[in-house]
Every structure is written in structure tokens, then in C-alpha cells.
Amino acid sequence: MVYSAKMLNDLSGDEDSVELEFESDSEFNDDEYGEGSDTSDELLYKNDKKKTDYLDSINQKESLDRKPLENGYENDGVPRLTYNCLTTDQIYDLVLLRLDRIQPIFDCPYGDIIVMLQKYGWSEERLLEDWTEFEDKVLISCGLKVAKQIGCSRGLQNHPDFLCHICCESNKRKSFRLECGHEYCLECYQHYIKDKLLEGKVITCMGCSLALKNCDIDAIAGENSSQVLMRSSIKGFIQKHSNHYKWCPFVDCNCVIQVNNISTLSEFPRFHLSPYVVCKNHHRFCFKCGLESHAPGDCQVAEVWVKMAQMESANLNWVLKNTKECPKCGVNIEKNGGCNHMTCQSCDYEFCWICELCWKGHGGGYYECTRFKKDENNGAPETKNSLRKYTFYYKLFSEHENSAKLDWALGLAVEQKVKALQENIGLSWIETQFLPESIRALIEGRTTLKWSFPVAFYSDPSHNLTKIFVDNQALLVGAVESLSQLLQVKEPQDIINRKLEFFNKAKFVESRNKALSECGRDLLCKGICIARTT
Amino acid sequence: MSSRLAKEYKNVAKTLRADQSFSHVLSLGPCSDDNLTHWDAQIMGPADTCYSGYKFTLRIQVTDRYPLEPPKIRFAPFSIPHCNIDFDSGRICLTLLEQEHWSPAWDLLHCVQAIWLLLANPEPDSPLDVDLACLLRAKDYSAHDALVCYYLNGGSHGSRSN
Numbered sequence: 298m299v300y301s302a303k304m305l306n307d308l309s310g311d312e313d314s315v316e317l318e319f320e321s322d323s324e325f326n327d328d329e330y331g332e333g334s335d336t337s338d339e340l341l342y343k344n345d346k347k348k349t350d351y352l353d354s355i356n357q358k359e360s361l362d363r364k365p366l367e368n369g370y371e372n373d374g375v376p377r378l379t380y381n382c383l384t385t386d387q388i389y390d391l392v393l394l395r396l397d398r399i400q401p402i403f404d405c406p407y408g409d410i411i412v413m414l415q416k417y418g419w420s421e422e423r424l425l426e427d428w429t430e431f432e433d434k435v436l437i438s439c440g441l442k443v444a445k446q447i448g449c450s451r452g453l454q455n456h457p458d459f460l461c462h463i464c465c466e467s468n469k470r471k472s473f474r475l476e477c478g479h480e481y482c483l484e485c486y487q488h489y490i491k492d493k494l495l496e497g498k499v500i501t502c503m504g505c506s507l508a509l510k511n512c513d514i515d516a517i518a519g520e521n522s523s524q525v526l527m528r529s530s531i532k533g534f535i536q537k538h539s540n541h542y543k544w545c546p547f548v549d550c551n552c553v554i555q556v557n558n559i560s561t562l563s564e565f566p567r568f569h570l571s572p573y574v575v576c577k578n579h580h581r582f583c584f585k586c587g588l589e590s591h592a593p594g595d596c597q598v599a600e601v602w603v604k605m606a607q608m609e610s611a612n613l614n615w616v617l618k619n620t621k622e623c624p625k626c627g628v629n630i631e632k633n634g635g636c637n638h639m640t641c642q643s644c645d646y647e648f649c650w651i652c653e654l655c656w657k658g659h660g661g662g663y664y665e666c667t668r669f670k671k672d673e674n675n676g677a678p679e680t681k682n683s684l685r686k687y688t689f690y691y692k693l694f695s696e697h698e699n700s701a702k703l704d705w706a707l708g709l710a711v712e713q714k715v716k717a718l719q720e721n722i723g724l725s726w727i728e729t730q731f732l733p734e735s736i737r738a739l740i741e742g743r744t745t746l747k748w749s750f751p752v753a754f755y756s757d758p759s760h761n762l763t764k765i766f767v768d769n770q771a772l773l774v775g776a777v778e779s780l781s782q783l784l785q786v787k788e789p790q791d792i793i794n795r796k797l798e799f800f801n802k803a804k805f806v807e808s809r810n811k812a813l814s815e816c817g818r819d820l821l822c823k824g825i826c827i828a829r830t831t
Numbered sequence: 832m833s834s835r836l837a838k839e840y841k842n843v844a845k846t847l848r849a850d851q852s853f854s855h856v857l858s859l860g861p862c863s864d865d866n867l868t869h870w871d872a873q874i875m876g877p878a879d880t881c882y883s884g885y886k887f888t889l890r891i892q893v894t895d896r897y898p899l900e901p902p903k904i905r906f907a908p909f910s911i912p913h914c915n916i917d918f919d920s921g922r923i924c925l926t927l928l929e930q931e932h933w934s935p936a937w938d939l940l941h942c943v944q945a946i947w948l949l950l951a952n953p954e955p956d957s958p959l960d961v962d963l964a965c966l967l968r969a970k971d972y973s974a975h976d977a978l979v980c981y982y983l984n985g986g987s988h989g990s991r992s993n
Contacts, residue, residue: 464834464898465838479936481935488899489899492930498931501934503935503936
């Protein structure tokens with residue numbers, strides 16, 4: 298929550314941090330930070346003696362841009378991204394804010410400037426450059442000026458009997474025309490505009506290149522139609538500038554992350570780190586590859602793993618995902634919650650969903666089932682063994698992926714619980730935040746766990762560090778499972794009574810998560826884990 | 832939709848009869864009177880090009896959404912070698928015929944006219960026939976024209992519809 302408040306602050310308070318001259322801003326950053334710029338602030342500016350004038354302003358900008366660090370470990374001499382989380386509507390709102398500033402330069406109505414900006418791909422700089430040189434040409438090329446005045450007025454027209462040249466039907470009462478004199482019935486115009494709204498380009502008269510302004514579009518196709526066009530146009534802009542902007546990859550999330558210092562992006566692979574960004578809905582994803590957070594693996598591990606998974610096991614995925622038989626009585630069990638501690642409804646047998654062994658063996662907080670046991674039977678051919686190894690890890694990966702999805706659903710249920718707590722027990726909002734926070738810790742823990750299996754798969758199993766990694770993995774599994782189980786508690790009063798337990802377990806997951814991520818990064822840095830396509 | 836096509840049908844007949852500047856359009860009309868969605872056109876190759884003296888057939892299909900959607904127009908298969916036309920299928924690469932650049936204010940005669948102009952003004956930068964486009968880009972016009980002639984005179988199953 299502190300997070301989003303900070304983001305709002307960025308949006309409203311510091312206009313420079315959300316530059317609208319998108320392109321020029323990036324160039325500016327690139328120049329200032331230099332090629333292969335180093336990471337800590339001192340090093341950043343050490344070589345920049347000439348540019349000391351800028352120093353203060355940039356420093357200030359940096360501090361305003363700076364996001365709170367999640368775990369701090371991104372801070373020890375490694376690159377850091379500064380970014381904003383926006384929606385298309387917010388980006389458009391910022392454009393509108395900018396309009397106030399640049400309107401006096403153009404001395405045209407707002408609607409005209411929007412058309413010009415749209416035509417120029419929202420690049421203020423390019424537009425201004427052309428504008429100062431050939432104002433008239435810009436107006437004509439953007440369809441804002443007719444070549445020959447014929448004295449027609451723009452707008453909706455009423456007629457007793459109008460013959461439209463598009464549909465060739467007469468008896469039309471309402472029509473629309475622009476200064477060019479091309480006039481068509483309202484229905485034809487509506488159909489025409491409806492098709493064009495999602496393209497995001499400037500919509501012109503059907504007969505010539507004169508542009509329809511937002512007010513015209515709203516007048517013809519109904520209120521808020523131009524909003525749809527603007528949204529599509531901004532979307533096109535984001536697509537075109539995908540090195541600065543990325544959509545959050547999570548389903549139904551419409552956040553856009555804008556990174557201010559893209560030059561640092563190239564610094565991450567050297568440290569086997571990934572440029573993670575977190576959107577307003579707490580979705581963490583990698584700005585480089587666009588995948589969800591794949592720590593402890595780097596982009597290379599994730600890419601190779603995903604490719605492998607697509608090739609080898611499109612259906613394996615399905616087989617494993619669905620049901621399992623109770624190891625004791627054989628009844629089919631569907632997993633409908635995040636916890637791996639299963640209790641068979643028909644025979645009360647308690648077992649682990651992953652290894653299908655009795656749960657008792659898992660008791661001491663030590664999870665044997667995430668360890669891949671080498672087949673004692675060495676007679677098996679090499680390929681079969683490697684496929685078995687892959688299947689083993691893939692199974693774990695998909696188990697945790699599935700669990701993470703269920704946890705996400707659990708998170709929504711928790712929101713309800715929080716509301717219930719506030720209403721029934723009269724707790725304040727802040728006092729109930731431990732619940733969403735534990736969910737977040739759980740989901741992040743599980744995501745890390747999930748991506749730790751590819752790392753384990755690609756690591757040299759004989760190396761000591763790999764063994765430590767696997768131990769760390771087991772510890773995180775324990776922490777995650779225990780927290781997951783706690784989150785199944787439904788009774789509101791019970792939840793409140795166990796608040797401290799929630800808090801402790803979530804913190805434990807977080808610290809185990811961090812440890813595993815660091816350990817995985819170590820494996821990558823030392824070359825023990827090497828992702829290869831086979 | 833149908834009234835628009837009916838009107839175009841009437842106008843086209845009038846224009847072709849009266850306007851000499853459309854003399855290269857030999858015919859343009861629906862294949863049959865009870866179905867206005869399929870049209871045929873015959874055009875002459877533009878003078879002073881390697882297509883001069885040849886007749887070409889266009890097949891036009893109009894969708895329900897016409898004129899909001901552009902018509903689908905192709906040459907008869909295996910009939911015309913041109914760098915923006917696929918020889919085997921007769922498919923035409925012309926921005927005007929794409930939804931994005933289409934305007935409902937244009938009609939079928941406009942389209943036929945635009946295609947006729949394309950014959951004289953090939954666009955080697957967005958080719959469907961790469962070989963012809965390469966020759967044009969290399970400015971080897973005599974080789975280009977010779978290859979076109981070879982096709983037009985029946986080489987490689989060409990000029991089937993002539």
C-alpha cells in the first residue's frame with residue numbers, strides 16, 4: 298500500500314519523472330547515464346564532469362523516482378530500474394496535462410493539437426520541429442486544413458430528405474459533414490467510425506483526408522467514443538516503444554510499466570539478475586523477457602525452460618495438473634486449495650500431494666520430496682534417465698504453478714475475509730493488512746519455488762552449492778506450505794487470534810525466499826547452473 | 832447495401848458509355864443480374880507498357896459489409912505477370928484494397944481504375960512476385976519486359992484466360 302501511495306505521488310507531484318516527451322526523455326537519460334553506466338550513484342556521475350549543471354536536477358529526479366526496495370538486495374552495487382506504473386488512461390491524462398503547456402505554442406484548439414500529436418505518434422518533439430518550420434504543411438498533412446475553402450460548416454446536419462452517397466439510400470434525416478463539403482448520413486458515419494476506433498489512427502472524412510476531431514467523433518458515435526480511439530492510439534504507441542513500455546503479462550491486468558533509465562537494462566545479465574518490476578496490482582514481472590518473476594533463474598534459464606516445456610510436455614502438463622488418486626484408497630482427488638498437505642475425504646489418509654507419501658514423514662519441517670533421487674538402477678539408458686529427471690522437475694514446476702494459481706484465487710477470498718473482519722469485528726483497515734501481506738509473501742514464495750526447479754534441473758548435481766540450493770529449496774517449501782495451510786483458516790476470530798502466527802510465517806517465507814534467490818544467483822554466477830537447449 | 836450496388840451498376844454503365852477516359856475498361860458488371868455480389872471486369876493493358884494490347888479479367892467479390900469493407904478483387908489465375916500480383920492466384924497487393932486504407936466513398940470503378948494504374952506503375956518495394964521486382968529494382972527494364980512478355984505469351988502456363 299505504501300507502494301501505490303508512492304506511485305500516486307510520483308504521478309501528481311513530480312512532472313519530470315513522468316516525462317511526456319517520451320522519446321526525448323529516453324535519449325536524455327541515455328546520454329546522461331552513458332553507455333554501460335555503472336550502478337551506484339557516485340560512479341554514475343563520476344565521469345560526468347562536464348555535465349555538473351545537470352547533476353543536481355538529475356539527482357533530485359533520481360530520488361523522486363526511486364521506488365522503495367522490496368528486499369534491499371537489489372541495492373548492493375547492482376543496477377536498479379526506476380519506473381512508473383501507469384494505465385493507458387493515465388498516460389492519456391498526462392498528455393492532456395501537457396497540452397496546457399504546449400497549447401500557447403500552437404495557438405490552435407486542443408482538439409487540433411491532439412490530432413497532430415496522434416499523427417506524430419505522440420512525439421511532441423517531432424511535431425514541434427516540423428511545426429516551427431512548416432506550420433501550414435503540418436496542418437494540411439494532419440487533415441486540419443482544407444486546401445480550398447468552400448464555405449461549408451462542420452457538424453451534424455438536419456435534412457427533410459438526404460441522399461447518402463455511401464449507402465445510396467434517400468430519406469435520411471441526419472447527416473454529418475466537414476469543411477470539405479463531403480456529407481454522409483449519420484448511420485454510415487457511425488459504422489465507419491466504429492470500425493476505425495480500435496485501429497487508433499486519425500480518422501478522416503470518407504471522401505478526403507480531412508481529420509475528424511474527438512468532438513466530432515463523440516458527436517457522431519456517441520459520448521466516450523473518442524476515448525476508445527485515444528486508448529487504442531496510446532496502445533499502439535506502447536507497442537511501438539516496447540523498449541520503454543511493457544504491459545503487465547498477468548491476465549486482466551491493464552497496467553503499463555514505463556522504465557525511465559533503460560540504459561541500465563543491459564547491466565542486469567552480468568549479475569545474473571533480472572530487471573523485475575511490480576505493477577500496481579502487485580504483479581511482479583521481468584521487464585526484459587516479459588515473463589512473470591522467474592527468480593532464482595535468470596532470463597536465460599526461464600527461456601530455455603519454457604521452450605523445453607513447450608516442446609516436450611504440452612500434454613504432460615494436463616495429465617499432471619488434474620486429479621490424483623489417493624495413494625491408500627484410490628479415490629480420485631482434485632486439489633482445490635494451495636496446500637500440499639492432503640487429507641483424503643474418504644479414508645482420512647494424510648499425504649503429500651507432491652510425493653504421494655504419508656504426510657507424517659514431512660513433519661520435521663524437512664521436505665524430502667523436492668530432492669531428485671538418482672535412480673539406483675544404473676542400467677537404464679542415459680536418455681531415459683535424463684527424461685525422467687526432466688519429468689521429475691517439470692512435475693514439481695507445474696505443481697507449484699498450479700498451486701500459485703489457486704493461491705491467487707485464495708487471495709481474492711482473503712479480500713472478502715478482510716472486509717468481514719473490518720465489518721464484523723470492527724478492526725481498522727491497517728490492522729487487517731497482515732492478511733493480504735501474507736498472501737503476497739506466499740505467492741512470491743511459490744513463484745520463486747516454481748522457478749527454482751528449472752535452476753535445479755540445469756545445475757550440476759554433484760556440486761556442493763547445488764546441494765545447498767536444494768536444502769534451501771526444501772526450507773522454502775516448508776515455509777510456504779506452512780503459511781499456505783495457515784491461510785486456509787476461515788473463522789474470522791481465529792484469524793485475529795493467530796495474527797502473530799501469520800506475521801511470523803510470512804516473514805519466514807520472505808527470508809527463505811530471499812535466501813533461495815541469492816543461492817540460485819550464486820549458482821548462475823559461478824557457472825554451476827547452465828541452461829542449454831538439448 | 833443492395834441499393835448502393837444497384838446504383839453503382841447503373842452509374843458504371845453510364846460512365847463507361849459516356850466517358851472516353853475510361854475506354855480501357857472494356858466491361859464492368861455483375862456476373863448475373865440476380866446476384867450483385869460477384870462482378871467481373873475486363874481491362875486493356877495500358878498503352879506504352881509491356882501489357883499493351885492484352886486483355887485482362889478481374890474477378891470482384893463484394894461482401895455484405897460493402898462499402899464499409901473493401902471489395903475482394905483478383906485477376907484471373909495464371910493470367911498476368913506483375914511484381915505486385917501473384918501470378919498463380921491473381922492476388923493483388925494494393926493498399927487501397929486493404930481495410931485500413933479503404934474509404935467507403937470509393938466505388939468499384941475507382942478500384943478497377945486503381946488496378947489499371949498499378950499495371951503501369953509497379954511498386955517493386957512491396958512485391959508479390961520477387962523475381963520481377965528484383966529486375967525492376969536493378970533497373971533492368973528490358974529483362975523485366977522480356978520476362979513479362981514470355982509469361983503473357985503462354986510461358987509457364989501463362990495467359991490462359993486470353
